[in-house]
Amino acid sequence: MSARTVKSLLADAAAMFDSDSALLDAQLLLGKIIGKDRSWMYAHDDADVTETQAAAFRLLAERRSAGEPVAYLLGSRGFWRQHLDVSPSVLIPRPETELLVELVLQLELGLGVQVADLGTGSGAIALALASEKPDWQIFATDISKAALEVAQGNARKLGLDNVCFCEGDWFAALPSLKFNLIVSNPPYIAAGDPHLARGDVRFEPAGALIAGDEGMADLVHIAEQARLFLKSRGWLVMEHGFDQGREVRNLLETMGYSKISTHFDHNAKERVTMGAWHAG
Ligand code: GLN
Numbered sequence: 001m002s003a004r005t006v007k008s009l010l011a012d013a014a015a016m017f018d019s020d021s022a023l024l025d026a027q028l029l030l031g032k033i034i035g036k037d038r039s040w041m042y043a044h045d046d047a048d049v050t051e052t053q054a055a056a057f058r059l060l061a062e063r064r065s066a067g068e069p070v071a072y073l074l075g076s077r078g079f080w081r082q083h084l085d086v087s088p089s090v091l092i093p094r095p096e097t098e099l100l101v102e103l104v105l106q107l108e109l110g111l112g113v114q115v116a117d118l119g120t121g122s123g124a125i126a127l128a129l130a131s132e133k134p135d136w137q138i139f140a141t142d143i144s145k146a147a148l149e150v151a152q153g154n155a156r157k158l159g160l161d162n163v164c165f166c167e168g169d170w171f172a173a174l175p176s177l178k179f180n181l182i183v184s185n186p187p188y189i190a191a192g193d194p195h196l197a198r199g200d201v202r203f204e205p206a207g208a209l210i211a212g213d214e215g216m217a218d219l220v221h222i223a224e225q226a227r228l229f230l231k232s233r234g235w236l237v238m239e240h241g242f243d244q245g246r247e248v249r250n251l252l253e254t255m256g257y258s259k260i261s262t263h264f265d266h267n268a269k270e271r272v273t274m275g276a277w278h279a280g
Pocket of ligand 1: 090091092093094097118119120121122123124125184185186187208209
């Protein structure tokens with residue numbers, strides 16, 4: 001068998017990867033190089049690829065085997081119903097965060113809805129909401145200019161024009177408005193958490209992952225400040241770590257939010273907590 005068939009290239013690469021999804025990773029990377037999808041590769045696994053393509057693929061495979069995330073190597077990741085461009089300037093959108101989108105879409109928010117997505121990264125949450133709710137006006141912030149450029153590029157590619165992008169530190173980036181809904185997937189991992197030494201997170205921006213006070217600092221700041229930026233009966237919805245549910249519920253209760261609830265992700269971990277704000 002030639003060393004350049006689809007099948008042999010995939011098998012050699014998958015054997016190098018320390019990943020639960022080694023074959024899938026290899027297929028996605030080869031697919032990018034040869035411009036074919038996985039079903040084509042199954043049907044044509046004895047097809048030869050060119051030497052140039054094989055060499056390009058082997059380079060990507062080496063980077064993958066050194067741990068680089070597939071999403072960064074491909075430059076994109078699926079989230080909700082969209083493909084988003086991603087770069088090492090942004091967190092790779094996660095399926096857990098789709099739970100937040102799903103929960104938000106179930107809220108009764110009425111008409112003329114204004115939303116803030118704090119720390120938008122690739123724009124995942126803001127753009128998913130923008131596509132589902134074309135009449136919502138969404139403000140997506142990030143302190144990282146590079147991240148906002150990625151998010152803006154995604155909005156352009158998706159043809160979504162109901163999102164405004166604002167650069168700055170959490171609420172400081174927002175116009176002086178009150179919102180029906182404030183959402184965020186802020187950094188919530190404690191510095192020194194052993195998870196930071198494993199898998200994709202090693203390559204993701206530390207600023208998108210790590211927060212002070214054992215991972216709680218940004219969750220606390222957002223919950224505190226959101227009270228000044230929510231309309232009465234507005235909602236705050238935040239993603240958090242699997243072991244932070246109780247702490248976030250306590251926080252919201254102490255701060256005067258009501259209708260507080262935590263929701264489980266597809267791994268049965270507490271992942272998203274929300275509360276309503278009734279002013280006055
Ligand atoms: N909001 C973005 C996401 O959900 C980025 C989150 C972050 O960088 N912490 O993917």
